[in-house]
Amino acid sequence: MKKIRKAIIPAAGLGTRFLPETKAVPKEMLPVVDTPTIQLIVEEAKASGITDILIIIGRNKRNIEDHFDSNPELEANLARKHKDKMLKAVQETNGMNIYFIRQNHPDGLGDAVSTAKSFVGDEPFVIMLGDDIAKADEPLTKQLINCYEATGESTLAVMRVPHEDTAKYGVIAPTKEIKPGLYDVDSFVEKPDPKDAPSDLAIIGRYLLTPNIFDILADTKPGKGGEIQLTDAIDTLNKTHKVYAHELVGSRYDTGxxxxxxxxxxxxxxxxxxxxxxxxxxxxxxxxxxxxxxxx
Incomplete structure (x- = not known):
């Protein structure tokens, strides 16, 4: 079984819900107190054993690249002034291999993930959405990796939501709970009308997928919103390769x-x-x- 060492962070969206701030500042760079949201995602990846990250960006997202670049002058200044806590904060993501690719024509999450095919190769990998922060004793990404190591199959993170909110999420139709918090899934539905939602278990922003998904994405037609929906591709994958759902142990915050x-x-x-x-x-x-x- 191959070790999970790669993660994809899609960050090419326009962030229109935060205009006018996001006219020049990527929404992924909006701070949670003093730390950009996307840094919290990268820190979770690092704590989960991920070593290589591909961040998918679009126009006007160079701030993200600059943030994860080294700043020798700043670090030397902080070291000289013995501002050790500040120095540790700016070096928190050091040691990670972080790469960038541009999604020139955004066409949904599935389309964004497709751009990472050559980065992933033939390895299982993690997708971490920049809008979702998970706080848990064991990082949510590590929880998914543990599930993969036990089953050898793709696994998505889910959480229970109010039934009326199911139209905001991809939702699973579970067949049975294999063990506490791990579900065998019959189908995955993108943003169902609440009256048609098969459950209250909604997909949140962490996915662990096998590379089989890329061939499926290549043949996936536009779905909800006229975009290539990752949920639709996952539902197709589930017909030939089992995809499980793991219920988050911890708290989830939506910064989107x-x-x-x-x-x-x-x-x-x-x-x-x-x-x-x-x-x-x-x-x-x-x-x-x-x-x-x-x-x-």
Whole structure:
């Protein structure tokens, strides 16, 4: 069984939900307190044993490349001034092999993944979406790798969502729970109408796939939204090579929309050593103020 050492991070989207900020700043570079979202994704990959990452970018995404480039002047300055914590922060992703490729004509997640075929070769690999942050004692990517090592098959991360929200996700139709949190799946459905959703188990932004997916993607026709949907290709793959679903053990944060991003910042801020005390006090004062206003 081949070791999982490669990951793909699709980051070519336009980020229109965050305009005007994303006119010049990639949404993946929006910070969670003081760390770009995409760095948190790369840190998860590193903690899971991934060594090689391909980031798929589009126009106006050079900021991402610059962020993961070395900055000898800055690092030397921090070392000279003995600012060890800051130095450690900017070196957090050192040691990773990070590559970039441009998706010239974005046509859905499936199309983006297709651009990574030569990078992946004949190895199993992980897809990590930059909008999803998972916080867990064991990184979510490592949870998927553990499942692959036990089954030898592709595995997707899922979580339970309110039934009315199933139209926002790919959703699985499970046949049985093989062991706690690991599901045998009959089919995968992209953004079903809630009345047609086969379950409340929604696919979230971590996929571990075998390279068979690339030949399937090459033949996949546009689906929902007129785009090449990765979920459709996975459903086809499942007909010939088993694809399992693993339920997240931990918490998931969606930074792909304004409210989700704000909520993520608040929750991470409440654990950040530099701001947690002040933020907690501010939230208490704000809560009291809002309560008083509601009572008027």
């Amino acid at each position: 929309n304004k409210f989700g991003w704000l909520k993520t910042n608040i929750e991470y801020g409440l654990e950040h050593p530099e701001v947690k005390a002040d933020l907690r006090e501010y939230i208490k004062q704000l809560g009291q103020k809002l309560t008083e206003e509601d009572q008027k």
